[in-house]
Amino acid sequence: MSESAVIEEVKTNPQGDVITSAPPPKADAKKGAASQRVVSPDYLMLQAPREAVFMTGSEAAKEAIRRANVDIAISYPITPQSETMQQVGYLYAEGYLKDYYRGEEEYGVMSAIAGASRAGVRCLTATAGPGLIRGMEVIASWPGGRLPSMLLIMCRVINAPLAIQPDNVELSYMLNTGGILFHAENQQDFYDYILAGFMIGEKPEVTLPVAVAVDGFFVTHARGWVSLPSADIKLPPRDCYHEAVPMMDNENPPIRISRDAPIQKSNFISYHMHASWQQEVWAAQARANKWVKRWMGSPIEVVNPTAKTIIVASGAMVSQSREAVRQASEQGIEVGLVKIKSLRPFPSQELVEAVDGADRIIVPEFNYVGWLAKEVRSAIPRTERVISGPRVFGGMTMPTELIMSYVKGRR
Amino acid sequence: MVMMNRGAVYEVLPGPEGILPPAATVMGVCLPEEGEGLLHGRIVSEEEAMRSAAIAMLTRRNPTLFPGPLMLWGWTEHTRDKSAPFFEVAREIPGVRIIPMPDYRPIYPKIDPEAVINPCHPNLTIWHNKIEACVLIGVHCHFANVTLKIIRGGTNCFTIALCAEAGHEDAMSSVPNVGAEKIARFAEILRLVKKEGVKPLYAGQGIIPSGWAQVASLGGSAGGQNGAFVDNGLSHHGLSHDLEHGLDENEE
Amino acid sequence: MSLETIRVAPGFKEYLPREYQDLVDDGPFGRERKVSEVGSFKEAVEEHPMCAGCAMTLFIRTAIVALPSLENTVIIGTAGCGRLVLSQTAVPFIYGNYGDTNAVASGLKRGLAIRFKDKPKDVVVMAGDGGLADIGFSAVMHSWFRKERFTTVMLDNEVYGNTGGQESGMTQRGAILKMAPLGKKFEKMDMMGLAKTAGVAYIARVVPTNATRVANTIRKAVLIAREVGPTYVQAYTSCNIEYAIPTPKVMDDARMIEQQRYGFSEYFTDEAKSYWEHYERERRQVKGPDGESED
Ligand SMILES: Cc1ncc(C[n+]2csc(CCOP(=O)(O)OP(=O)(O)O)c2C)c(N)n1
Ligand code: SF4
Numbered sequence: 001m002s003e004s005a006v007i008e009e010v011k012t013n014p015q016g017d018v019i020t021s022a023p024p025p026k027a028d029a030k031k032g033a034a035s036q037r038v039v040s041p042d043y044l045m046l047q048a049p050r051e052a053v054f055m056t057g058s059e060a061a062k063e064a065i066r067r068a069n070v071d072i073a074i075s076y077p078i079t080p081q082s083e084t085m086q087q088v089g090y091l092y093a094e095g096y097l098k099d100y101y102r103g104e105e106e107y108g109v110m111s112a113i114a115g116a117s118r119a120g121v122r123c124l125t126a127t128a129g130p131g132l133i134r135g136m137e138v139i140a141s142w143p144g145g146r147l148p149s150m151l152l153i154m155c156r157v158i159n160a161p162l163a164i165q166p167d168n169v170e171l172s173y174m175l176n177t178g179g180i181l182f183h184a185e186n187q188q189d190f191y192d193y194i195l196a197g198f199m200i201g202e203k204p205e206v207t208l209p210v211a212v213a214v215d216g217f218f219v220t221h222a223r224g225w226v227s228l229p230s231a232d233i234k235l236p237p238r239d240c241y242h243e244a245v246p247m248m249d250n251e252n253p254p255i256r257i258s259r260d261a262p263i264q265k266s267n268f269i270s271y272h273m274h275a276s277w278q279q280e281v282w283a284a285q286a287r288a289n290k291w292v293k294r295w296m297g298s299p300i301e302v303v304n305p306t307a308k309t310i311i312v313a314s315g316a317m318v319s320q321s322r323e324a325v326r327q328a329s330e331q332g333i334e335v336g337l338v339k340i341k342s343l344r345p346f347p348s349q350e351l352v353e354a355v356d357g358a359d360r361i362i363v364p365e366f367n368y369v370g371w372l373a374k375e376v377r378s379a380i381p382r383t384e385r386v387i388s389g390p391r392v393f394g395g396m397t398m399p400t401e402l403i404m405s406y407v408k409g410r411r
Numbered sequence: 412m413v414m415m416n417r418g419a420v421y422e423v424l425p426g427p428e429g430i431l432p433p434a435a436t437v438m439g440v441c442l443p444e445e446g447e448g449l450l451h452g453r454i455v456s457e458e459e460a461m462r463s464a465a466i467a468m469l470t471r472r473n474p475t476l477f478p479g480p481l482m483l484w485g486w487t488e489h490t491r492d493k494s495a496p497f498f499e500v501a502r503e504i505p506g507v508r509i510i511p512m513p514d515y516r517p518i519y520p521k522i523d524p525e526a527v528i529n530p531c532h533p534n535l536t537i538w539h540n541k542i543e544a545c546v547l548i549g550v551h552c553h554f555a556n557v558t559l560k561i562i563r564g565g566t567n568c569f570t571i572a573l574c575a576e577a578g579h580e581d582a583m584s585s586v587p588n589v590g591a592e593k594i595a596r597f598a599e600i601l602r603l604v605k606k607e608g609v610k611p612l613y614a615g616q617g618i619i620p621s622g623w624a625q626v627a628s629l630g631g632s633a634g635g636q637n638g639a640f641v642d643n644g645l646s647h648h649g650l651s652h653d654l655e656h657g658l659d660e661n662e663e
Numbered sequence: 664m665s666l667e668t669i670r671v672a673p674g675f676k677e678y679l680p681r682e683y684q685d686l687v688d689d690g691p692f693g694r695e696r697k698v699s700e701v702g703s704f705k706e707a708v709e710e711h712p713m714c715a716g717c718a719m720t721l722f723i724r725t726a727i728v729a730l731p732s733l734e735n736t737v738i739i740g741t742a743g744c745g746r747l748v749l750s751q752t753a754v755p756f757i758y759g760n761y762g763d764t765n766a767v768a769s770g771l772k773r774g775l776a777i778r779f780k781d782k783p784k785d786v787v788v789m790a791g792d793g794g795l796a797d798i799g800f801s802a803v804m805h806s807w808f809r810k811e812r813f814t815t816v817m818l819d820n821e822v823y824g825n826t827g828g829q830e831s832g833m834t835q836r837g838a839i840l841k842m843a844p845l846g847k848k849f850e851k852m853d854m855m856g857l858a859k860t861a862g863v864a865y866i867a868r869v870v871p872t873n874a875t876r877v878a879n880t881i882r883k884a885v886l887i888a889r890e891v892g893p894t895y896v897q898a899y900t901s902c903n904i905e906y907a908i909p910t911p912k913v914m915d916d917a918r919m920i921e922q923q924r925y926g927f928s929e930y931f932t933d934e935a936k937s938y939w940e941h942y943e944r945e946r947r948q949v950k951g952p953d954g955e956s957e958d
Binding site for chain 3: 518
């Protein structure tokens with residue numbers, strides 16, 4: 001782990017969850033929520049003065065949600081996600097959200113999010129590993145339904161044997177749904193990407209669900225510095241009549257809305273309609289890029305662009321790679337780094353340009369299958385430059401020495 | 412994934428482009444900002460996009476306006492305000508038809524291509540009426556984009572999207588943030604290009620009988636005929652518009 | 664006001680398809696309609712591709728007439744036969760994944776409650792027995808335990824009709840169907856009993872032999888869901904195709920099943936009962952004897 005992500009001594013249960021007692025809401029608990037005022041997304045994300053606070057990833061998410069003007073959150077416990085949605089529960093108790101409940105299980109939760117999004121409210125849920133896979137039938141149907149919503153993913157092993165360790169193979173399943181997917185490196189990103197995500201997904205030309213992923217424990221349960229604007233400002237509410245599809249509230253035309261056209265027939269017209277529909281979903285995802293640039297700086301971050309060896313990474317692996325870049329420079333080796341912030345839309349063009357001068361591209365990952373290396377390969381020319389790995393999985397941390405051995409060409 | 416066609420700039424031109432033309436967005440076409448428009452996938456001024464749209468509507472065969480639900484139903488003052496300029500536009504295009512897209516469901520058992528256009532198979536309406544220029548207005552963006560791609564794939568129609576939101580890359584010409592004022596501006600531009608010498612393909616003024624108005628004038632009568640309801644004694648109004656035999660849209 | 668959504672923008676009426684013109688002039692919006700009036704107004708249900716003579720069609724058609732406030736209703740369906748007609752009906756219709764109805768309805772109803780505080784929005788689930796009792800079972804039960812305020816209507820044809828006639832949990836024991844080659848080996852699920860256990864406010868079982876009774880049951884279920892808590896209507900809607908019931912005999916079959924094992928029954932919680940009595944009293948005062956139920 002990089003220095004910014006120091007894991008503190010915290011009391012945990014056998015599952016590794018932080019043990020916290022749920023304080024009853026104080027009498028004046030709702031004062032903070034009531035005094036919040038709506039500001040423009042640009043002001044909240046780009047201009048408002050900020051102060052740095054040392055906090056966990058779960059707390060960073062909470063602070064984003066506090067300022068996100070969320071209407072409803074639906075939760076279901078799973079380590080290492082539970083802490084965040086418990087915190088969101090306290091926000092509800094304090095009046096920052098209008099509704100909140102624990103759903104029956106993830107399929108039900110994801111379906112309820114689909115219902116809430118169709119009702120025109122801003123909605124949020126979070127899950128991890130097996131929960132994500134359980135909800136996947138629904139999650140994969142959100143983009144085609146054109147359902148803006150926010151899904152936080154705290155990555156965790158999904159393969160048997162059952163385990164709670166961080167391993168982000170689950171994100172490979174998220175790459176093909178058509179939805180937007182950001183991968184946060186640290187607590188600060190987790191805070192920033194959530195707010196940007198809400199606004200991007202609700203843009204009329206985008207109208208898509210957004211998922212913000214972090215690597216479990218490494219980010220959720222570790223502390224880092226997060227610079228935050230004041231808690232008395234929040235995003236504007238969802239503007240649901242300015243989206244790509246009508247709301248299912250019986251308040252907007254047409255009266256006969258069958259938004260999810262039942263076209264499951266075997267004829268060319270059905271194939272054609274479905275094909276054009278899918279193309280539109282992926283086009284909508286591509287349209288998000290403009291807003292990614294506006295509110296997240298760029299879909300990638302580049303360090304040492306002229307280096308001949310460049311590491312391409314996403315999520316917590318970026319922190320490890322930064323450390324490798326630093327160690328390498330101490331040894332007089334120049335190594336570059338491309339951080340992929342947005343996995344969907346995938347920043348192909350930006351990546352091609354960023355690695356244009358590189359001879360070797362190293363892709364370290366926290367999973368067995370190497371999905372990021374495959375993504376990089378399919379985006380850039382001269383793929384023989386891509387060295388797929390190093391990879392650790394099953395919850396292991398990535399020793400910087402392992403990255404260094406790749407840098408030095410020993411692997 | 413953005414599948415850039417590096418080097419060559421993708422042009423959004425009247426088709427038929429063949430099976431599954433790509434979404435223009437993934438070919439690198441970007442949406443215009445306020446004051447701009449799109450023409451064949453290039454960002455141009457709003458004026459230029461509107462001019463080309465006007466010329467297409469005046470000079471191509473069977474120009475047609477396709478008002479969608481957000482134009483047809485006066486559910487807000489904003490939509491009600493758009494009606495008058497919409498018909499002003501219509502009156503400036505000799506021989507124009509008005510065929511609505513009243514909703515987005517796959518209509519059972521098949522659409523009447525003279526009465527409606529539907530996002531599941533907009534090409535049927537374009538082919539049947541030999542439409543070579545059209546304006547989509549008041550259609551929700553998702554369904555407009557689905558429609559525009561199918562039209563570009565299978566027809567030679569010049570598509571124009573006057574969009575209340577961000578605009579449409581899949582149309583040959585598109586303008587964003589279109590409210591009553593910009594619709595009125597389009598009527599003005601139609602007058603202007605005519606004054607500058609663009610000769611309309613059709614003589615005379617305004618709208619020809621079209622949509623249900625045309626079907627009705629030809630003696631179209633309501634009444635389901637396929638016996639889908641055996642308990643038909645219940646109904647006196649009958650169902651839907653007149654239907655000819657055609658593709659069964661809902662066969663499982 | 665949601666009636667604005669069927670107010671035609673100036674100048675467009677003559678261009679609208681006849682079905683929409685009729686809905687605007689003489690539709691079911693903004694007033695309650697009785698089944699006895701059917702035939703004298705434009706119904707919300709439009710032409711659809713369900714099998715000729717299917718009892719489910721008749722039931723749905725009657726149920727739609729009975730909805731107390733069509734312009735404030737959203738219907739949720741799922742894969743299965745019923746959605747073929749629901750998707751053609753002039754009311755917003757949600758069609759998601761198979762078996763997701765009651766979870767979607769929970770999110771939708773809560774979302775609508777957030778946005779429209781003072782205006783009741785009726786959410787009605789209409790789905791098959793497979794959709795509700797099998798694949799959607801957990802979502803159904805939990806929506807009831809959570810006391811979500813919407814109506815669940817089971818279109819119980821005792822079979823997976825849409826996929827070609829397989830056994831469902833609601834199939835009668837012994838019935839030989841696809842995937843039950845030796846006959847179903849366990850009893851029909853007692854969803855009425857489960858509803859009671861879960862605390863559903865109003866529970867009814869009905870067969871579409873009496874349209875007025877169907878209408879009254881649906882109206883009751885929707886109004887009680889609006890004010891009190893979850894409601895459940897289980898309707899026998901035979902599948903004449905999979906059970907090989909000759910089309911002209913569909914109603915005979917329904918009457919027979921009704922007599923043998925599917926008689927009308929309803930159950931109210933105390934709260935639902937007192938609400939309903941209050942509602943009926945008020946209605947009689949406003950409307951006179953005419954305001955009474957039709958049966
Ligand atoms: C997740 C999933 N599993 C299975 C199916 C296949 N499927 C579609 S409809 C259906 C059966 C419908 O039966 P029922 O719910 O009883 O309604 P009916 O058609 O009898 O009205 C099934 C199994 C599906 N669409 N999705
Ligand atoms: S398959 Fe059965 S339930 Fe489905 S429409 Fe036909 S008769 Fe009705």
